[in-house]
Amino acid sequence: MITPEQVREKLSTVKYPGFSRDIVSFGLIKDIRINGVDVVVQMSLSTNDPKVPQSIKDDSESAIASLRGVGSVTVRIDIQAPAQPAVAGGGGGAGAVQIEGIKHVIAVASGKGGVGKSTVSANLAVALEQSGARVGLCDCDLYGPSMALMFGSNERPMADPETNRIAPVERYNIRLMSMGFLIEDTSPAILRGPMVTKYTQQFLRWVDWGDLDYLILDLPPGTGDIQLTIVQTVALAGAIIVTTPQEVALIDARKASTMFQKVNVPVLGLVENMSYFLCPSDGKRYDIFGQGGGEREAARLKVPLLGQIPIDIATREAGDRGMPVTAADPASGVARAFHDIARQIRETSPA
Ligand SMILES: Nc1ncnc2c1ncn2[C@@H]1O[C@H](COP(=O)(O)OP(=O)(O)O)[C@@H](O)[C@H]1O
Numbered sequence: 001m002i003t004p005e006q007v008r009e010k011l012s013t014v015k016y017p018g019f020s021r022d023i024v025s026f027g028l029i030k031d032i033r034i035n036g037v038d039v040v041v042q043m044s045l046s047t048n049d050p051k052v053p054q055s056i057k058d059d060s061e062s063a064i065a066s067l068r069g070v071g072s073v074t075v076r077i078d079i080q081a082p083a084q085p086a087v088a089g090g091g092g093g094a095g096a097v098q099i100e101g102i103k104h105v106i107a108v109a110s111g112k113g114g115v116g117k118s119t120v121s122a123n124l125a126v127a128l129e130q131s132g133a134r135v136g137l138c139d140c141d142l143y144g145p146s147m148a149l150m151f152g153s154n155e156r157p158m159a160d161p162e163t164n165r166i167a168p169v170e171r172y173n174i175r176l177m178s179m180g181f182l183i184e185d186t187s188p189a190i191l192r193g194p195m196v197t198k199y200t201q202q203f204l205r206w207v208d209w210g211d212l213d214y215l216i217l218d219l220p221p222g223t224g225d226i227q228l229t230i231v232q233t234v235a236l237a238g239a240i241i242v243t244t245p246q247e248v249a250l251i252d253a254r255k256a257s258t259m260f261q262k263v264n265v266p267v268l269g270l271v272e273n274m275s276y277f278l279c280p281s282d283g284k285r286y287d288i289f290g291q292g293g294g295e296r297e298a299a300r301l302k303v304p305l306l307g308q309i310p311i312d313i314a315t316r317e318a319g320d321r322g323m324p325v326t327a328a329d330p331a332s333g334v335a336r337a338f339h340d341i342a343r344q345i346r347e348t349s350p351a
């Protein structure tokens with residue numbers, strides 16, 4: 001005699017495609033009927049992708065068929081179209097999508113990798129949250145995802161089976177999401193041309209950010225097609241460009257600024273990271289990457305220099321430990337610099 005519990009147990013071995021979580025815990029199973037040796041399962045699912053129900057159906061049927069003594073197996077899936085909260089319109093180009101419930105989307109960009117873009121994004125997010133705003137942070141860097149590391153979170157976000165939307169992970173009261181979480185294949189091939197637009201739009205619809213004052217987008221480094229597409233796809237309030245004082249980084253910061261101008265996204269300002277080093281033993285300031293670069297470049301681009309962040313051991317350590325320095329030590333000099341940047345952002349884009 002087959003019981004519904006046995007069937008349910010078999011179904012709990014079936015994973016939702018692309019996720020490590022199973023379809024039972026996702027709440028997909030609506031009904032299990034046993035007629036003698038025959039099994040009929042009713043599921044409900046909201047998706048746009050026809051491959052998802054097909055794969056769930058196939059996997060479920062073979063899982064149930066492995067039960068001893070089972071006769072025929074029927075899996076019926078009721079498919080609903082997912083909710084589409086994103087609406088077209090807003091700044092940043094004709095096709096830019098505004099995300100419902102989010103007041104300001106701010107991109108953090110850099111022409112060059114390794115200048116501290118993710119460090120600035122993370123600490124700015126924390127500073128804005130500490131000032132009382134509701135903040136989300138999205139890691140858009142598929143190849144160097146760093147949010148999981150910087151926020152010490154290995155949790156995988158989960159989809160709500162009713163709405164098919166994915167809830168961000170929360171750390172330090174900040175809603176975190178990484179584009180890398182939602183795809184398994186991060187080969188560059190999927191990120192070419194119109195796929196990027198489609199993927200970015202889909203991603204933004206998938207994530208259930210809730211109500212936010214600020215969503216910070218940590219863009220991938222560089223000013224290529226991917227970056228351009230993201231900034232054209234989302235309606236941005238503005239962009240922050242991170243640079244070091246070195247000429248090579250400044251040249252690339254200029255390119256980033258040009259990219260935003262092209263799509264009519266205002267550059268809110270420059271953040272000069274790794275500006276100087278204050279030696280703890282003698283208190284002397286060392287301008288390791290040169291001096292005044294950020295200030296000159298900001299003047300040239302006619303945008304504010306929002307802040308200068310020193311090279312700071314605690315900042316690097318805190319980032320590696322999974323707690324941005326602004327959260328770990330809100331009274332530190334670096335945290336104060338980030339609070340000052342947050343204040344300027346709030347002035348131009350009020351919560
Ligand atoms: N002001 C800083 N002081 C010390 N280390 C820093 C600072 N900014 C960034 N770092 C470190 O430099 C490395 C690169 O920073 P990251 O923010 O990941 O750069 P990006 O996102 O631009 O590639 C990280 O290990 C980070 O902890």
Ligand SMILES: [Mg+2]
Nearest residue numbers: 117118141146
């Ligand atoms: Mg980064």
